Amino acid sequence: MLGTYWYHGLSRKYVSIFGTLFNDIYIHRKNSSGNVVENIKVPLAYGPKQKFLTRISGDPNLDRKVGMQLPRMGFEMTSMSYSPERMLHPLNQKKAVRNGELGVVKSPVPYDYAFTLSCFVKNADDGTQIIEQILPFFQPDFTVTINALPTMGIKLDIPIILNAVNVEDSYEGDFQTRRAITWTLDFTVRGYLYPNIKGKGFGDGSDDISTSLIRTSIVNFHIMPHRDPGATPAEHLLLESDTGFGTGQDELLNEDGTKILLESTRTDINSALVKSRVKSVISPDVPAGDADYEPTVTRDFFAEGLEFDPVTGEDTYGGTLDVNAFGNRNG
Numbered sequence: 001m002l003g004t005y006w007y008h009g010l011s012r013k014y015v016s017i018f019g020t021l022f023n024d025i026y027i028h029r030k031n032s033s034g035n036v037v038e039n040i041k042v043p044l045a046y047g048p049k050q051k052f053l054t055r056i057s058g059d060p061n062l063d064r065k066v067g068m069q070l071p072r073m074g075f076e077m078t079s080m081s082y083s084p085e086r087m088l089h090p091l092n093q094k095k096a097v098r099n100g101e102l103g104v105v106k107s108p109v110p111y112d113y114a115f116t117l118s119c120f121v122k123n124a125d126d127g128t129q130i131i132e133q134i135l136p137f138f139q140p141d142f143t144v145t146i147n148a149l150p151t152m153g154i155k156l157d158i159p160i161i162l163n164a165v166n167v168e169d170s171y172e173g174d175f176q177t178r179r180a181i182t183w184t185l186d187f188t189v190r191g192y193l194y195p196n197i198k199g200k201g202f203g204d205g206s207d208d209i210s211t212s213l214i215r216t217s218i219v220n221f222h223i224m225p226h227r228d229p230g231a232t233p234a235e236h237l238l239l240e241s242d243t244g245f246g247t248g249q250d251e252l253l254n255e256d257g258t259k260i261l262l263e264s265t266r267t268d269i270n271s272a273l274v275k276s277r278v279k280s281v282i283s284p285d286v287p288a289g290d291a292d293y294e295p296t297v298t299r300d301f302f303a304e305g306l307e308f309d310p311v312t313g314e315d316t317y318g319g320t321l322d323v324n325a326f327g328n329r330n331g
């Protein structure tokens with residue numbers, strides 16, 4: 001049970017979805033004629049209520065265009081609690097097939113996530129504008145659908161329940177003390193937590209695919225035809241160096257002094273013959289989490305040249321190589 005790593009990121013999804021619900025709220029400021037003179041998007045940030053209150057009380061000018069200004073909203077997850085009334089049978093399983101592999105996951109565990117949304121405003125009208133854009137959607141819950149486990153094809157309908165609404169007016173002290181009105185809305189997100197998926201390649205971190213090494217890498221070196229004199233100047237491979245005297249770039253050269261072309265320079269790279277190849281292989285006996293390994297490196301030279309198909313990964317001999325056309329100095 002314990003000791004096997006996996007992470008579905010469900011709690012992170014619940015936090016993200018909750019915040020997204022309130023990330024597009026505006027208030028209007030009107031003049032004496034009833035015309036809208038200012039349209040303000042209410043900023044939203046994750047953080048505890050006391051953090052914002054401390055910041056507000058320490059700022060004597062809440063109307064300035066920099067620093068903390070009102071209105072503003074903040075939210076946080078305050079607690080988690082087990083929800084036994086929503087518990088499913090522990091022997092239930094969900095199965096899925098991915099890339100020929102069977103994945104199995106057991107029933108999720110129900111948990112209620114408690115969230116608090118705080119709205120900080122400097123006058124009553126700003127607060128009621130925000131509240132009236134939120135409350136009509138919760139009767140008393142609002143349901144969203146999340147893609148809980150994409151590799152298993154599991155989607156969940158998550159109710160977000162509004163439990164309470166409170167308002168606090170901290171207008172106390174002398175005439176220099178700024179007024180701050182705080183609306184507090186308490187919510188419950190009825191979520192689930194899944195155990196690890198049994199199977200390869202399902203991407204939750206518990207299998208040996210998502211955390212595996214790249215065990216084979218192949219680098220092909222092509223011989224490209226000579227470029228026309230009027231063609232777009234070629235881009236060459238550069239070696240960047242960073243020293244105490246600044247950053248520089250040097251062109252890498254072949255042993256014969258010719259420059260190395262970038263593949264992005266040529267559109268006919270796949271049709272050119274492969275002249276040499278470097279292949280690096282890591283033994284299957286090396287564990288995925290082992291950083292201390294030595295790959296086996298082989299270097300091959302093909303006098304006739306190879307035609308390489310990047311789709312199938314197969315090679316075919318290209319026949320007689322036209323040395324003059326392809327600029328091969330080694331023959």
